[in-house]
Amino acid sequence: MDSTLSYITDQLKTLTSIASPTGYTRAATDYLMETLRDMGFGPERSNKGNVLVELGGEGEPLVLASHVDTLGAMVRSIKDNGRLRPTTLGGHQWPTADGENCTVYTRGGKVYTGVVLNTEPSAHVADEPVKTVEKNMEILLDENVDSKDDVLELGIQTGDIIAMDPRTTVTESGYIKSRFLDDKLSASILLGLARAVATGEVTLSRKVSLLFTVYEEVGHGGAFVPADTREMISVDMGCVGDDLGCTERMVSICAKDSGGPYNYDLVTTLSNIARELELDYAIDVYPHYGSDVEATLSAGYDIRHGLIGPGVYASHNYERSHIDGVRNTYELVRAYVQR
Known part of the structure; x- marks a missing residue:
């Protein structure tokens, strides 16, 4: 066994x-x-x-x-500031993904990493907490992009796939933790x-x-x-x-x-x-x-x-x-x- x-x-x-x-x-x-x-x-x-x-x-x-x-997400649109607006795949709960690393898979076969955050995640900046609902979530790419055109040049487009990092681990005590x-x-x-x-x-x-x-x-x-x-x-x-x-x-x-x-x-x-x-x-x-x-x-x-x-x-x-x-x-x- x-x-x-x-x-x-x-x-x-x-x-x-x-x-x-x-x-x-x-x-x-x-x-x-x-x-x-x-x-x-x-x-x-x-x-x-x-x-x-x-x-x-x-x-x-x-x-x-x-x-x-x-569960996962898809690129719904590319924002003017170079960030991605997602749309959920499956019964995804955005509060559980706020701050999670992710990977973007393009139809052209390119792969980019990023992070899922709400539109104002900085505790030292936000006057009030932003609700972690889909319209307030975005993906920040780990690339030097500041505009929609910058992102398009990477080959990223609407409909590309966003996958959250699973972070799989099995502890010595037998617990299995993962997305x-x-x-x-x-x-x-x-x-x-x-x-x-x-x-x-x-x-x-x-x-x-x-x-x-x-x-x-x-x-x-x-x-x-x-x-x-x-x-x-x-x-x-x-x-x-x-x-x-x-x-x-x-x-x-x-x-x-x-x-x-x-x-x-x-x-x-x-x-x-x-x-x-x-x-x-x-x-x-x-x-x-x-x-x-x-x-x-x-x-x-x-x-x-x-x-x-x-x-x-x-x-x-x-x-x-x-x-x-x-x-x-x-x-x-x-x-x-x-x-």
Whole structure:
């Protein structure tokens, strides 16, 4: 198990180092395709950009889904003073990014660094604090630019991608801190499962496919799955916060979110397995959450659906989880695909 957890954390560090805000995920899916091929599988990338790979097994087709698109921003316009006005990608919360380093990716292939700040960040200058809402945020490039023309000469234009620095770290005590644990942590867990199947450590009791989606943060990542799918589980982040039972060291099993209840029988089965294995888990209700599998249902698929994941604190912020939450989630997924 220790080698699997080490593999998962290594994959997390690699995935978070690859910028992939929604709409700019090619490099991340290139990495997934290469990694899965190296394991001996035959992944396919859809027109939309999702990566699907069949791990093997027969009967009762199950899809396990995670997403590799993240929150981020796009250049909305270039200001006369040479700063960039952003527009959000996904449910980005600007107060969490105020002061964060970032990278700008141009359509011409150039890359520039910068910092996200509000329009008056200096405590010794501002008469009153500026609200950290989108209209008051800007990107200061680490370039000698003072005008819109200066920026245009760099090759930066409207529609270019802005990615926040992830700052991924794993502490000796097992805490995992990073932006974009939602959902690159669970994507790494699924890569760990694929590796276990490839090495023969896990024998599948049914047909299992992994789906890595690229538009989850805007609501339609899981809108297309194999036609024979009978069951689908989103392996995403578990919520940690007020009025919830899950902690960063648990696996969360979601009973209901903003899209309604998850399949009752599937939630029951997953919780029974967790209890039998003496995993640290919680069944919770997420009031402000939507998952890939709900996009699948909305697209008309007749499936049983579930949602699980390691507990992640401060979602859509600089997030934190723990290696115990990863272990509990991995063991639940591994047990389920062998039942």
